[in-house]
Amino acid sequence: MSQEIIDFDTNPPVVADEYEQTASLALPGYEIMHTFVLACLRSYLPETANLLVVGAGGGVELVRLGQSNPQWQLLGVDPSAKMLAIAEQKIAQHQLSQRIKIIQGYVQDLPTDPVYDAATSILVMHFIPDEDSKLAFLKGIAQRLKTSAVFILIDVYGTKGSPELDTIIATVHAYWQETGFPVDKQKQFMENFNNGVYPLSEGKILELLHQAGFSNVIRFYTGLWVGGWMAFKG
Numbered sequence: 001m002s003q004e005i006i007d008f009d010t011n012p013p014v015v016a017d018e019y020e021q022t023a024s025l026a027l028p029g030y031e032i033m034h035t036f037v038l039a040c041l042r043s044y045l046p047e048t049a050n051l052l053v054v055g056a057g058g059g060v061e062l063v064r065l066g067q068s069n070p071q072w073q074l075l076g077v078d079p080s081a082k083m084l085a086i087a088e089q090k091i092a093q094h095q096l097s098q099r100i101k102i103i104q105g106y107v108q109d110l111p112t113d114p115v116y117d118a119a120t121s122i123l124v125m126h127f128i129p130d131e132d133s134k135l136a137f138l139k140g141i142a143q144r145l146k147t148s149a150v151f152i153l154i155d156v157y158g159t160k161g162s163p164e165l166d167t168i169i170a171t172v173h174a175y176w177q178e179t180g181f182p183v184d185k186q187k188q189f190m191e192n193f194n195n196g197v198y199p200l201s202e203g204k205i206l207e208l209l210h211q212a213g214f215s216n217v218i219r220f221y222t223g224l225w226v227g228g229w230m231a232f233k234g
């Protein structure tokens with residue numbers, strides 16, 4: 001089995017134009033998951049807040065969060081030019097360009113001042129292959145957050161090869177039959193999962209979050225193999 005680095009421009013798991021449609025068929029609860037994120041953030045943030053969206057991709061969460069909170073300012077960061085081109089279009093269509101900015105790059109490219117009240121990383125960290133780089137990613141986010149800021153992490157999780165994850169994967173296949181996710185795409189999705197997605201067990205995720213400087217971690221979402229955690233800086 002070969003290990004790959006998934007790059008959404010040169011080696012994408014899904015072509016950028018099809019990302020949103022594929023995600024809503026393939027990822028259990030994709031839409032409701034964003035509603036949960038919104039609810040988690042709303043319950044902690046004031047009406048005026050400054051949010052960092054890491055791995056903003058095609059702009060789903062940028063627009064969702066920006067639309068329902070008219071005084072939030074959002075910065076999306078993502079290395080993929082193709083995904084950001086879609087985000088840019090979506091932001092303009094919803095007339096949110098005044099409050100939503102995007103930058104092509106990585107968290108580490110941003111100024112280090114702790115200016116954000118919240119950050120999200122939705123379906124991003126599982127593409128980072130090794131634990132040290134995942135920890136550096138989380139630390140990079142923590143460094144840019146104010147004390148007590150809220151962080152939302154959503155990732156595919158579990159230990160590859162474990163009976164638990166294998167059972168969940170069998171359930172994911174059954175779920176795909178229900179959503180009508182085409183069989184050829186299922187095959188491609190699993191190839192990407194096997195070769196280019198690096199999930200961690202929940203225990204390991206919690207350990208890394210603590211090492212990165214987050215505490216009071218709560219799991220607020222589970223959609224088969226997708227988990228969502230809310231954590232606080234400090």
Ligand SMILES: C[S@@+](CC[C@H](N)C(=O)[O-])C[C@H]1O[C@@H](n2cnc3c(N)ncnc32)[C@H](O)[C@@H]1O
Pocket residue numbers: 007008023054055056057058059060061077078079080083105106107121122123124127128137
């Ligand atoms: C599966 S998409 C998720 C997009 C969006 N967050 C969503 O929920 O639909 C993953 C995105 O993460 C970006 N990405 C991958 N590695 C990254 C990293 N180390 N830092 C920031 N973004 C990254 C990719 O370019 C891609 O746009």
